[in-house]
Amino acid sequence: MAYASTAHDAHDDHHDQPVKGFKRWLYATNHKDIGTMYLVFAMIMFFVGGFMAMLIRAELFKPGLQLMQPEFFNQMTTNHALVMIFGAVMPAFVGLANWMIPLQVGAPDMALPRMNNLSFWILPFAFTLLLGTFFVPGGMPAGGWTMYPPLILQTGAAFPMLIFAVHLMGASSIMGAINVIVTILNMRTPAMTLLKMPLFAWTWLITAYLLIAVMPVLAGAVTMLLTDHFFGTSFFNAAGGGDPLMFEHIFWFFGHPEVYIMILPAFGIISEILPTFSRKPLFGATSMIYAVASIAFLSFIVWGHHMFADGMPMAAQLFFMMSTMLIAVPTGVKVFNWTATMWRGSLSFEPPMLFAIGFLFMFSIGGFSGLMLAIVPADFQYQNSYFVVAHFHYVLVPGAIFGIMAAVYYWLPKWTGVMYSMTLAKWHFWLSTVFVNVLFFPQHFLGLAGMPRRIPDYAVQFADWNMVSSIGGFGFGLSQLLFAYLVIRCMRGEGKKATAAVWDGAMQHGLEWTLPSPPPYHSFTTPPDLPHQVHL
């Protein structure tokens, strides 16, 4: 609290308050405003992508085509993935980084506020371009989010729009990543050495390097698609000396680190929340950091496991199998450390903790199926089946998305200064948890029984589990309205006033809790000392 009032007094008046009206948002340079915009944008995209998922599950409710043509179904699967990955999960993490990193490292704002503004405002244009393809001849892209040629080259007028939208998303991500790195490395309060930095900032630092490393690779891959389509090159065309398989290599060299880009910040969030509600420091904090770093390193040498059925050389199959299995080791260390954090703690089960515990269990299930998928011979059966769909949805929905929701429930009272309804938030957790399992668990069975992914219609023996899965899907989708309601209420300032520490047990776990709720417009104008009880 002392820091906050010092910060307040030391600052010019005219900068203390945001300007009124649309200019506050359009010209925003404040990390909190930009963070809010990112999060609101991610929420909108979450519902857009979710709506597409509902259409997919509605069509798959029973065998036979009832609602849509196969082409439209393919458009929905493709854009559901693109919107959820680039529109919901990634912007949500950048939004959380914007809000929390300056607060956690004791900085007044992000290091590069104008670039911050640009990196956000690119996104609405990117997604207008992507979703605008709905209105062009040939409809939306339908070749899968992986954009494999030659299929993706059959896209109609949407093709260049897709490519440019991906370019824009990549540019936005790279700028966001640069901002995170510069802020963390240059604006940390001097008392905070790197190993004393909170885990969320750490995981984001590593994620940011991953983004800078792989986003240009994606941009290169889609640019090659563009020139293959319009300028007569043959990067991926065998008739001209190219190789469609090369696209898969380049894409997954981006794609696998991308998977970790979508989970590492969630690891950081869980590492913040579990100690708070266990009233105990994070177990093995330093090994947690090393584990994240080794996961990040390994993510660059495992891409081949997405392509085992392509007919890879045997040596490559063996290499990618071993390197992929190796990821289980640092991931295991993380899960064990989290468990040890709860061990002999004093646990209470507020909504952020519930989501964190849900993450622990269900992300682990996704981890187990991931281990199974790494086994090359078995992967020949799993590849491109619903087993894969179940696997990556387990790591992305109760993994990444639950991580994001845990973070929102954890920090929302800090951001808005008001508390949401605990009861409704717990309802949201339990409904989401039950339905997400009803939705995705049966998909393991479907895949093992032989149902390929990305098909709009299926043989009748897959009917039962598909119906169960669809019911889970509708339930999960509806439950998220509760989340939107709770967040909107807090944003409007409706609810009980929150204290500075918000959570009983939070005080020891980070600088953000030393500021009032909501924090001043410029977080820390003088570098704070670390209160001696602050540790990871």
Added chain:
Amino acid sequence: MPRDCGRWWVDRILPKGFKIEMSMISKWFSRLALAQTALAAASAVAGTPSSLSPNTSNGYNLPLGVTELSQDIYHIHMEVFWICVAIAVVVFGAMIYSLVKFRKSQGAIPDTAMVHSTKVEIIWTIIPALILVVMAVPAAELILKMEDSRNSEVTIRVTAYQWKWQYQYTGAGEGVGYFSTLARESNFARRLGSGIDPNSVANYLLDVDHPLVIPSGKKVRLLLTSQDVIHAWWIPDFGAKRDAFPGFISELWILVHPGSEGIYRGQCAALCGRDHGFMPIVVDVRTPDGFDKWLAEQKAALKPAQTAQVLN
């Protein structure tokens, strides 16, 4: 809603003083495993899968299949699955124990000194690494086996199109070739708003006009390529899946156990555009004699057809 969500959930599921008996759990698991293997074996013995099922899967697990590779895959799949279950029991057990035992509402006092232990961290790095080695060794052996396509007795060229398959026999069957597309009945029923109940169509979406015919007991090699986009040839019962790339050839081999003759079904397994869901693969496995007879018939029928082609 009770005040503390975590609490009622735990209370209801685990009675006070509940202890996990490992022997009980392992007994239960082995019983489950036995039942599963028996089920899969029973359907494999039956040879021809029932009309309800496209393969020997029991509807929620991999099929045991009818080739050596598919059965090896099934066993390695089950092995890894049970290892995962065992790990899950230990890890989830520790988590659940913490959730039950160390609750603030039960007056638990946090042990804030418990922050780090090099010893346990080394242990839980080494043990998983050893478990991985246990899994990797048989998997690597199986990869070597799968990649060995030498000494095949029948070679068939498989060409994928949007959205059908073409099969061309080589060697003794040179000249025999045909397209294989979705059966008419399924094709009518699958139209949007067709009004035909898929349940009334035999092998809905898994039936073709001309299935691929192969002999049992002989190593059959498929050379896969594509004429347009990437497709993938997949028969779960053979443990066989491989992508077909335009301009490149990938290969795959199948050796169906003698006595397992019958019809086996699968689907394209790589998104290939609008009708990706509607290009099934059906394989008719016959005895070597039956296959030779069939091939001879096809060759005999070939001559007039070729003449007709020339005339066209």
